[in-house]
Amino acid sequence: MSRAQVRALRSIDLGFSDLDNALRFFTEVWNLTPAGESGGVHYLRATSAFHHILTLRHMAQPALLRMVFDTADADTVDALHAQVLAHGLKTIDPPGRLRQPHGDYGFGFKDPEGRNIAIVCGVKDHADAADRPDRPRKLSHINVNAGDSEATFACYRDALGFTLTDTTRRLRFLSCNADHHSVVLGFTGGDTLNHIAFEMPDLESVMRGAGRMRDDRRAIEWGPGRHGPGNNVFCYFLGPQDMPVELTAEMQQIDVTDRARTPEQWTWPPGRLDYWGISAAPSARMDAAGLRYKFTGDGWRLDEWR
Numbered sequence: 001m002s003r004a005q006v007r008a009l010r011s012i013d014l015g016f017s018d019l020d021n022a023l024r025f026f027t028e029v030w031n032l033t034p035a036g037e038s039g040g041v042h043y044l045r046a047t048s049a050f051h052h053i054l055t056l057r058h059m060a061q062p063a064l065l066r067m068v069f070d071t072a073d074a075d076t077v078d079a080l081h082a083q084v085l086a087h088g089l090k091t092i093d094p095p096g097r098l099r100q101p102h103g104d105y106g107f108g109f110k111d112p113e114g115r116n117i118a119i120v121c122g123v124k125d126h127a128d129a130a131d132r133p134d135r136p137r138k139l140s141h142i143n144v145n146a147g148d149s150e151a152t153f154a155c156y157r158d159a160l161g162f163t164l165t166d167t168t169r170r171l172r173f174l175s176c177n178a179d180h181h182s183v184v185l186g187f188t189g190g191d192t193l194n195h196i197a198f199e200m201p202d203l204e205s206v207m208r209g210a211g212r213m214r215d216d217r218r219a220i221e222w223g224p225g226r227h228g229p230g231n232n233v234f235c236y237f238l239g240p241q242d243m244p245v246e247l248t249a250e251m252q253q254i255d256v257t258d259r260a261r262t263p264e265q266w267t268w269p270p271g272r273l274d275y276w277g278i279s280a281a282p283s284a285r286m287d288a289a290g291l292r293y294k295f296t297g298d299g300w301r302l303d304e305w306r
């Protein structure tokens with residue numbers, strides 16, 4: 001029997017100690033759009049149909065709170081829940097009814113390194129989903145560092161149905177739909193953040209986004225460039241409270257016949273880290289900034305959604 005699969009990285013829940021500045025950044029500079037507020041939680045949408053792609057709330061320390069993956073229907077939620085249990089993981093919240101805008105039905109668990117994950121279906125999304133220039137379309141991917149990369153990879157493959165699309169010396173690229181990757185796992189760095197990537201409609205919008213970041217007195221930490229795995233264009237920055245964020249576009253679309261390549265097949269000539277070769281290497285301060293972001297331990301149940 002084939003494995004049940006999640007079908008998209010829908011949204012990420014974030015906490016900031018300087019919530020006002022984070023809201024200003026993600027709306028005025030990053031060009032997301034407010035989609036409601038409830039109980040101190042602010043919902044921000046992109047141009048795709050997803051009701052929201054980020055939630056922001058006040059936290060004493062800036063933190064990653066939860067990744068939310070979308071599924072087709074309640075049967076798939078139940079099948080994924082069974083796979084999570086079969087993988088030896090505990091459910092934090094058993095499958096149950098949710099309150100919009102979080103969906104009709106879902107469950108929550110922690111991956112082997114304690115990252116909070118929610119699996120949902122039936123979210124009442126927006127009717128309008130047309131691209132708009134200079135505005136993010138959706139989350140592209142989250143790249144997390146790992147302490148036990150093998151255990152984390154096995155969970156995303158076996159419990160959530162991800163497919164390995166490429167491996168480099170530092171990273172594994174995992175896909176759950178036509179996009180080359182929606183989750184990227186590092187081999188080192190513990191339970192911390194590498195970066196969160198937002199998909200722009202085109203290269204022009206990535207470059208204009210980079211200009212808005214410079215207007216906001218934020219340097220380009222890496223880029224512009226074009227990645228090897230995924231073939232997507234990129235620019236990296238430090239967002240609010242030094243959260244590493246990426247603007248990207250032109251992600252490679254894959255099909256099941258595409259073969260995952262190996263670290264030996266992903267080598268660059270000396271001095272090169274991407275196809276274009278016009279940017280210096282990633283800044284050390286960006287890597288250091290991500291190491292300060294962790295998924296919070298407990299308390300991120302789905303109770304607030306029921």
Ligand SMILES: [Fe+2]
Nearest residue numbers: 143195197246
């Ligand atoms: Fe990325």
